[in-house]
Amino acid sequence: MTVASPALLSPEELAPAVELTRRALAQMDEVLLGRSELHRMVLAGILSRGHILLEGLPGVGKTAMIKALGQILKLEFRRVQFTPDLMPSDILGTHILRDTPGGGREMTFQSGPVFTNILLADEINRASPKTQSALLEAMQESSVTLLGQTRTLPDPFFVLASQNPIELEGTYPLPEAQLDRFLFKLAVSDVGVDVLDRIISTRRRGEPPVPAAPLVLEELQKLFAAMERIYLPQAVSRYISRLVAASHPGNAEATAEVSKYVTYGASPRAAIAIAEAARACALIAGRPSVGFEDIRKVAPAALNHRLILNYKARFDQVGELAVVKGLLDSLDEAGLDLPTDVQLGAPPGTHEVGRRGAEKEGQV
Amino acid sequence: MPSEKFTEVSRAFRRRLGCVLAVREGLRFTFAWNMFWAGAVVALRGVWLVDRWLLLWGAAGLAVAAAAAAIITLRKLPAPAVIRAVLDRHGGLGGLLMADGDVDIGSWASQIGRVPAPALGWRYRRPLMLWAASAAFVVAAFLMPDRALSAGGNALQIGGDIRKLADQLQVLTREQLVPPEKAKILEKDLERVREDAQGNDPAKTMEAMDNLAQSFRKTAAEAAESAIRQTEALSREQLMAKTLDKALKTPESEKDPKKLNEAMQALAKMTAQSAEENNALSQNLSNELKEACRKGELSEKQLEELSKDLAEAMESEEAKVARLADARLVDADDVERCKAAGEEAGEELDAKELAAALAKCQGGSPSDEADLAAFLAGQSLGTDTSELKELGLPGRGGLTRGPAPAAMTWTEGAEKDGAAFKAKVLAPGAVNSLKNSRLTRVSSGDPGEAQPGHPLAGRESSGGALNAAQAGGGEAHTQLILPEHEKTVQRYFERGKK
Numbered sequence: 001m002t003v004a005s006p007a008l009l010s011p012e013e014l015a016p017a018v019e020l021t022r023r024a025l026a027q028m029d030e031v032l033l034g035r036s037e038l039h040r041m042v043l044a045g046i047l048s049r050g051h052i053l054l055e056g057l058p059g060v061g062k063t064a065m066i067k068a069l070g071q072i073l074k075l076e077f078r079r080v081q082f083t084p085d086l087m088p089s090d091i092l093g094t095h096i097l098r099d100t101p102g103g104g105r106e107m108t109f110q111s112g113p114v115f116t117n118i119l120l121a122d123e124i125n126r127a128s129p130k131t132q133s134a135l136l137e138a139m140q141e142s143s144v145t146l147l148g149q150t151r152t153l154p155d156p157f158f159v160l161a162s163q164n165p166i167e168l169e170g171t172y173p174l175p176e177a178q179l180d181r182f183l184f185k186l187a188v189s190d191v192g193v194d195v196l197d198r199i200i201s202t203r204r205r206g207e208p209p210v211p212a213a214p215l216v217l218e219e220l221q222k223l224f225a226a227m228e229r230i231y232l233p234q235a236v237s238r239y240i241s242r243l244v245a246a247s248h249p250g251n252a253e254a255t256a257e258v259s260k261y262v263t264y265g266a267s268p269r270a271a272i273a274i275a276e277a278a279r280a281c282a283l284i285a286g287r288p289s290v291g292f293e294d295i296r297k298v299a300p301a302a303l304n305h306r307l308i309l310n311y312k313a314r315f316d317q318v319g320e321l322a323v324v325k326g327l328l329d330s331l332d333e334a335g336l337d338l339p340t341d342v343q344l345g346a347p348p349g350t351h352e353v354g355r356r357g358a359e360k361e362g363q364v
Numbered sequence: 365m366p367s368e369k370f371t372e373v374s375r376a377f378r379r380r381l382g383c384v385l386a387v388r389e390g391l392r393f394t395f396a397w398n399m400f401w402a403g404a405v406v407a408l409r410g411v412w413l414v415d416r417w418l419l420l421w422g423a424a425g426l427a428v429a430a431a432a433a434a435i436i437t438l439r440k441l442p443a444p445a446v447i448r449a450v451l452d453r454h455g456g457l458g459g460l461l462m463a464d465g466d467v468d469i470g471s472w473a474s475q476i477g478r479v480p481a482p483a484l485g486w487r488y489r490r491p492l493m494l495w496a497a498s499a500a501f502v503v504a505a506f507l508m509p510d511r512a513l514s515a516g517g518n519a520l521q522i523g524g525d526i527r528k529l530a531d532q533l534q535v536l537t538r539e540q541l542v543p544p545e546k547a548k549i550l551e552k553d554l555e556r557v558r559e560d561a562q563g564n565d566p567a568k569t570m571e572a573m574d575n576l577a578q579s580f581r582k583t584a585a586e587a588a589e590s591a592i593r594q595t596e597a598l599s600r601e602q603l604m605a606k607t608l609d610k611a612l613k614t615p616e617s618e619k620d621p622k623k624l625n626e627a628m629q630a631l632a633k634m635t636a637q638s639a640e641e642n643n644a645l646s647q648n649l650s651n652e653l654k655e656a657c658r659k660g661e662l663s664e665k666q667l668e669e670l671s672k673d674l675a676e677a678m679e680s681e682e683a684k685v686a687r688l689a690d691a692r693l694v695d696a697d698d699v700e701r702c703k704a705a706g707e708e709a710g711e712e713l714d715a716k717e718l719a720a721a722l723a724k725c726q727g728g729s730p731s732d733e734a735d736l737a738a739f740l741a742g743q744s745l746g747t748d749t750s751e752l753k754e755l756g757l758p759g760r761g762g763l764t765r766g767p768a769p770a771a772m773t774w775t776e777g778a779e780k781d782g783a784a785f786k787a788k789v790l791a792p793g794a795v796n797s798l799k800n801s802r803l804t805r806v807s808s809g810d811p812g813e814a815q816p817g818h819p820l821a822g823r824e825s826s827g828g829a830l831n832a833a834q835a836g837g838g839e840a841h842t843q844l845i846l847p848e849h850e851k852t853v854q855r856y857f858e859r860g861k862k
Contacts, residue, residue: 008469233462235449282458288472289459291452334449336442341491342384344450345483 009229009288017226018286020219021047024072025284031068031208032061034195040284041186041301042069047227047280050183050273051139051159053124053174053305060188062162064208066120069160074214075117076154082127084170088134092144109146114138117154121161125171132178135159139181156220176308183273184298185305223283230279231289237275239295239333244271246327247307257326261313266306273302292333300324366465367473374447377481382441384486389433389440391495397429398498405505410513413523413558416506454482525573526558528692532580535691539684541587550576584693591681592698594642596705598681601638602674604631609667629660635670638677645677678706 021043028039042065045052054062063079070077080091093112100106113119114135124132138144142153161182163174179185191199199206215223246253248265258265278294285294304320313319338344401422408414442450445465452461460472461479510523530551537547553576561569608627635657639646649657653669656662662670685702688694845853 008463008467008472010470011472011475231459231463231467233449233452233459233466235445235452235462236459285458287458287460288469289463291456291458291460291462292449293456293458333453334442334446336446336450337440339385339388341487342388343485344454345485 007229008231009226013229014226014283014286014288017223017283020215020223021284023213024215027072027211027213028065028068031072031211032065033198034191035061035065035188038065038186038188040281041184041298044277044280044284044298045184046073046158047223047283048183048273048276049156049158049224050276051161051181053179053182053185054160054162054188055165055185056162056188057166057190058164060190062188063120063122065188066118066160066162068208068211070118070120072211072214073118073220074216075156075220077118077120078113078116079120079122080113081122082124082131084126084128086127086131088131091131091134092138092146095147107147109149109151111151114144115151115153117156117158119157119159121159123163124161125163125174127172129172129175132172132174136178136181139178156224179305180267180269182305183277184301186301226283227276227279229288230282232275232279233289235334236278236290236292236295238335239292239331240271240274240278242335243295243299243327243331244268244274244303246331247303247324253331255323255326255330257318257323261309261316261318261323262307263310264308266303270303270306274299277302295333296328299328303327367469369473370448370451370461370464370476370479371444373479373481374444374451377451378441378444378447380481380484381447382437384484385440386434386437388486388488388491389437390430391491393429393433393436394426395491395495395498397425398495398502401425402498402501402505405502406508406513409505409508409510413510415523415527419506451479451481455479522558522561522569522573526554529573529576529580530554532577532584532691532693535687535693536580536583539587539687541583581693584688584691585698588685588688588694588698588702590641591685592702592705594638595678595681595702597634597638598642598645598674598678599706601631601634602671602678604634605662605667605671605674608662609664609671612664612667625660628662632657632660632662635674638674642677642681644680645673648673648676682706 024043025036025039028043029036032039042052046069054066056062067077067079080086089112091112091114093110093115095107096110097105098108121135138153138157139159142155142157144151144153159182164171242253244266245251246255246265247258247262247270248254249259249262251258251265254262274295275290277298278290281294281297282288282290300321303324307320307323309318309320309323313323332338336344401419404422405416405419408419409416445462448461448465451457452459455461455476457476457479460469460476463469464473533542533547533550533554536542537544542550553572557569557572557576604627608624608631611624611627635645635649636654639649639654650669653662653666653673656666657670682699682702685694686699689696689699
């Protein structure tokens with residue numbers, strides 16, 4: 001059942017929140033050139049209170065973008081360089097023995113860098129699985145438990161991680177449980193000639209400008225409050241559910257690609273992630289309700305790291321994104337469930353799946 | 365509350381979609397029914413020889429199929445929320461139209477503007493062609509001749525003849541010419557004849573059918589003759605009744621009470637006899653009238669009533685003969701004869717005949733007849749009394765003119781030459797051999813010969829009426845055995861030798 005909204009946000013109520021998102025995006029676009037679409041996805045992730053995994057080649061601006069985000073949001077920001085010898089206590093903190101003024105000794109907790117608002121986990125796949133696992137509780141429950149004592153992390157808490165997909169030597173792939181905790185896995189790709197030209201001509205040593213009008217915590221809280229009132233229609237939530245269910249082989253709506261290449265489909269956490277991210281997309285677009293186009297926008301980033309493909313996918317060089325795209329193309333958003341010989345006209349801006357070369361027939 | 369503007373658009377699109385789905389489902393269901401129906405028609409006509417027109421009731425299944433299609437369409441029709449989702453997606457409205465169905469979207473409604481409905485495409489050619497093919501199958505199943513549908517191949521197609529006989533039997537039963545018990549037996553006989561009808565012995569079947577038809581016609585002919593006789597008698601009585609009615613109306617001074625009483629007695633006797641033979645008259649006559657007839661004291665009013673009853677009885681007889689003629693049990697001439705019997709007797713029967721009939725009824729002598737005729741003629745029947753004396757009227761035990769005054773007609777007899785079978789006595793051995801013959805196959809095509817040079821040239825199967833039959837051979841068909849089967853056949857026939 002759809003979570004009930006008190007009322008649909010009016011244009012007047014929505015306008016300040018939209019203005020804040022535009023301000024944040026404008027500054028991100030100014031700091032990191034040629035990445036506007038990626039910035040929108042990152043901001044959607046932040047508004048959804050999700051963790052983001054950025055994957056890309058060295059030097060494409062992953063760390064720079066996360067640092068810029070930390071400056072724009074004006075939240076406490078810490079960076080941890082993940083290395084193979086990094087220990088969990090280096091992230092979470094540890095108890096140390098100290099002398100008390102009375103001459104005695106006691107164990108006091110020295111908090112680690114995880115106790116912050118934005119944690120940059122740079123090159124996260126270079127740490128051992130033991131250290132990577134230290135983040136599981138923090139990412140899911142925003143808390144850390146040490147020696148039987150649970151400590152809550154600051155609110156909001158985001159983990160923005162980066163990893164390099166090509167240097168496999170001395171790296172440890174992230175376990176599925178941790179991957180599933182990331183809202184998005186975003187690919188940071190190369191930029192074009194024009195963007196490169198702008199970078200080297202306008203930036204001395206490539207140093208980005210400092211954001212002029214960062215968002216304070218209160219403004220971020222207003223955005224979170226607006227997010228709560230973005231309406232998710234029943235048909236859209238149904239579509240998300242069908243999409244996630246169809247990522248499992250054996251489901252009635254699963255595509256041939258899913259059946260052939262997917263070993264395990266997406267978890268319920270994926271459905272929650274898509275719904276939240278779609279709300280954020282709607283807010284960024286200035287709409288009070290979620291539409292199907294929001295789902296199509298966020299689903300690839302939310303699902304691609306949650307599908308576990310089999311060896312056949314490797315043989316056929318089929319990636320997760322291709323499987324997700326096939327799912328999005330094959331599934332009818334509205335659930336109209338028309339017979340195969342009855343078809344609707346193509347909605348504007350969408351690809352007519354399976355209709356290319358179809359028999360030309362009369363329009364009714 | 366959902367906006368009325370968007371609700372109307374949603375409804376219109378749902379209606380359009382419903383129409384497309386209804387036509388599609390209608391074609392699917394009626395296609396399935398057509399195929400089933402046509403298949404059933406072929407099977408029932410071919411195997412069970414069911415009358416094709418009876419199978420037209422299958423058309424009612426089309427209505428059932430259409431109703432089922434409508435129900436399925438209603439079930440398949442998407443919910444209004446789904447339609448809104450479709451329109452939202454098509455119009456790129458970002459969920460606002462969907463939200464409008466659930467919550468109040470307030471001022472956002474004014475920002476939506478016009479909601480375009482998507483085009484609806486249906487690939488209708490294939491289902492339409494399939495449906496047309498199924499309809500053609502139905503038509504073909506009905507129009508195909510019986511012989512083409514015969515499953516047994518050897519069964520005689522006598523369904524139409526049997527049906528005709530069954531109809532005739534029904535008519536005879538309705539007219540009470542055949543008792544119900546006997547009708548049941550005859551029905552069973554007909555059914556047995558139909559079941560036993562085999563192409564290898566058609567003469568037996570035809571003979572059985574002819575027997576039944578002849579017995580029906582004989583029964584009907586007897587009934588028709590009886591009806592004609594009764595009509596004639598009734599018409600005389602009617603004339604008599606009218607005459608006496610007229611005589612009663614004459615002044616007292618001109619009346620001859622004795623003669624009147626005699627005539628009245630005669631009429632009463634005749635009427636009583638007719639009532640015994642004619643059910644319709646017996647039912648029409650009231651008890652008072654019967655009593656009056658019995659006493660021979662009929663009033664003017666009773667005479668009028670009697671005349672009317674007699675007319676109705678005559679009509680009943682005529683109708684009966686007409687029904688028999690409709691069932692082809694009697695000739696149309698019999699209907700005419702029956703009508704003529706009533707009309708002739710009613711209008712042209714003269715006093716002489718009437719008097720003769722009355723006298724006969726009363727057992728009088730020819731002189732009495734003459735007196736009575738004179739009396740009746742005196743009652744302005746328009747007959748010259750002098751003519752009566754010249755009549756050689758038959759008396760008791762004398763000759764009569766037969767059951768009706770209709771003249772017998774004679775035609776030239778048929779020539780036997782070219783029509784009659786030439787009698788030929790077969791040798792006893794040949795007859796016995798033919799009786800023991802066995803039908804192996806009936807060829808439906810021309811038993812043509814293979815081309816010269818073909819390995820089977822000169823060895824073709826041949827069939828047909830006693831083709832290649834030899835006296836004592838008992839074969840009406842020569843079965844071809846392919847070379848590869850020869851060994852098997854040889855083993856079969858030589859199995860007893862081992």
